[in-house]
Amino acid sequence: MRYIDLRSDTVTHPTEEMRKAMYEAEVGDDVYGDDPTVNRLEELAAQMVGKEAALFVPSGTMGNQIAIMVHTKLGDEIIVGANSHIVQHEVGAAARLSGVSYSVVDNPDDKIYKEDVIKRIRDEDIHNPTTGLLCLENALGNGTVVTLEEMEELYRVAKEYGIPVHLDGARLFNAATYLRVEAKEIAQYADSVTFCISKGLCSPVGSLLCGSKEFIKKAGKMRKLLGGGMRQAGVLAACGIISLEKMVNRLEEDHQNAKYLAQNLNEIEGFSVDLDKVQINMVFCEISIKDFNSKEFVEYLLEKGIKVNDGGSIFRFVTNKDVNKKDIDFVIDCIREYIYI
Numbered sequence: 001m002r003y004i005d006l007r008s009d010t011v012t013h014p015t016e017e018m019r020k021a022m023y024e025a026e027v028g029d030d031v032y033g034d035d036p037t038v039n040r041l042e043e044l045a046a047q048m049v050g051k052e053a054a055l056f057v058p059s060g061t062m063g064n065q066i067a068i069m070v071h072t073k074l075g076d077e078i079i080v081g082a083n084s085h086i087v088q089h090e091v092g093a094a095a096r097l098s099g100v101s102y103s104v105v106d107n108p109d110d111k112i113y114k115e116d117v118i119k120r121i122r123d124e125d126i127h128n129p130t131t132g133l134l135c136l137e138n139a140l141g142n143g144t145v146v147t148l149e150e151m152e153e154l155y156r157v158a159k160e161y162g163i164p165v166h167l168d169g170a171r172l173f174n175a176a177t178y179l180r181v182e183a184k185e186i187a188q189y190a191d192s193v194t195f196c197i198s199k200g201l202c203s204p205v206g207s208l209l210c211g212s213k214e215f216i217k218k219a220g221k222m223r224k225l226l227g228g229g230m231r232q233a234g235v236l237a238a239c240g241i242i243s244l245e246k247m248v249n250r251l252e253e254d255h256q257n258a259k260y261l262a263q264n265l266n267e268i269e270g271f272s273v274d275l276d277k278v279q280i281n282m283v284f285c286e287i288s289i290k291d292f293n294s295k296e297f298v299e300y301l302l303e304k305g306i307k308v309n310d311g312g313s314i315f316r317f318v319t320n321k322d323v324n325k326k327d328i329d330f331v332i333d334c335i336r337e338y339i340y341i
């Protein structure tokens with residue numbers, strides 16, 4: 001059975017072209033550095049985000065954690081958003097792997113502003129940890145995008161104080177699509193950046209960590225330390241190349257579908273979406289209906305062939321390559337039926 005899967009964009013299946021590319025991929029042993037397909041992906045990634053070098057890693061989490069390991073030293077403090085992936089979804093790894101503590105910025109819009117950073121940078125007082133890194137995210141997990149001006153301002157402040165900046169750009173290309181700029185225009189305001197090829201870009205596995213040559217050399221060692229050294233990874237990198245060459249331009253379609261879904265949901269009684277916040281492929285919908293049973297709602301949709309995560313009173317719907325406009329119409333019809341009949 002074919003499902004309409006709105007749980008995430010990580011659920012996208014590799015395209016037929018990707019499956020063929022995997023079959024045909026020229027491979028080597030990447031731990032020896034001689035997998036030509038991995039090397040090609042890394043060069044392409046670095047070039048697209050305007051950095052000297054890149055490293056293919058199994059996940060975005062590993063990319064972020066390696067970045068923190070390389071940028072900081074034991075006992076440092078990192079500045080990071082309260083709802084960021086690094087704080088909420090990485091098992092507290094920065095504390096465990098890098099031995100750093102978190103200075104958490106908790107704004108209602110999930111953004112970090114210049115003032116937040118200035119306030120948190122530690123001085124030389126004997127009681128203080130050293131501020132070792134500023135971690136930014138773009139696009140944010142709430143589906144909104146940080147502007148170039150905001151990024152520039154944050155980068156300038158960090159540089160003024162000699163603090164490196166890491167950008168968790170899991171959905172960097174979604175952010176770039178929304179801002180109508182190239183990814184490198186965003187990434188120029190960070191010393192290192194990770195982005196996922198396994199989400200909207202449809203590869204089965206993987207992320208890229210990008211930065212200076214010196215940074216990526218150290219990062220390669222940390223990837224090995226974490227057990228992330230992969231051998232004939234060219235079969236995966238072959239998909240990544242297609243992600244970067246062919247899938248970036250279609251993200252706009254996911255964004256349009258998200259908007260379309262948001263507008264239609266907003267018209268259903270008890271459903272409300274802040275349309276201004278639908279900037280990429282994610283729709284957050286608040287449901288305020290008397291005696292609404294979210295579990296039953298999820299089960300109902302599943303029976304119709306629609307997969308969504310149970311969000312309680314706030315549901316997140318994520319559009320992706322495997323969901324088209326007709327599917328969205330079907331989803332809307334099913335929800336209407338559930339609510340009105």
Ligand SMILES: *Cc1c(COP(=O)(O)O)cnc(C)c1O
Binds near residue numbers: 059061086168170198
């Ligand atoms: C998905 C995501 C990651 C990485 O997730 P993995 O599942 O480890 O690849 C990192 N940051 C953000 C904001 C994400 O959305």
